[in-house]
Amino acid sequence: MNTKDFYSIPEMAKILRISRIAVYKKVKNGQIKATKIGRNFAISKDELEVILGESLNPNQKRTIDEGVKKTVKEYGDVLQMLGNV
Numbered sequence: 001m002n003t004k005d006f007y008s009i010p011e012m013a014k015i016l017r018i019s020r021i022a023v024y025k026k027v028k029n030g031q032i033k034a035t036k037i038g039r040n041f042a043i044s045k046d047e048l049e050v051i052l053g054e055s056l057n058p059n060q061k062r063t064i065d066e067g068v069k070k071t072v073k074e075y076g077d078v079l080q081m082l083g084n085v
Contacts, residue, residue, distance in 0.1 A: 006042040009034075015048065 004011075009027065013020040026032040027041055032051065034041040072079065 005045050006035075007045070007048060009041055009043070012043050012048070016051070 007015065009023045010020050012032070013023045016023065023032065024041075027034045027043070032043060033047045034043045036042075
């Protein structure tokens with residue numbers, strides 16, 4: 001990944017593999033934190049890490065891992081069948 005400190009909406013869209021409009025709507029709805037600079041938005045590298053889940057604390061990671069394990073335990077057969085479709 002790039003070592004930039006800030007990303008534009010088009011750059012963020014490319015990284016997240018979603019449309020520019022989708023990123024813009026997430027910024028407007030507050031789902032993505034961005035700073036408005038003139039007519040454009042700048043999204044920090046830290047916010048990208050939050051979006052990608054790279055800055056989860058150990059408790060958050062543990063909660064997610066436990067949820068995944070529980071789901072696989074309860075629905076493993078169904079998940080395998082879905083994977084074979």
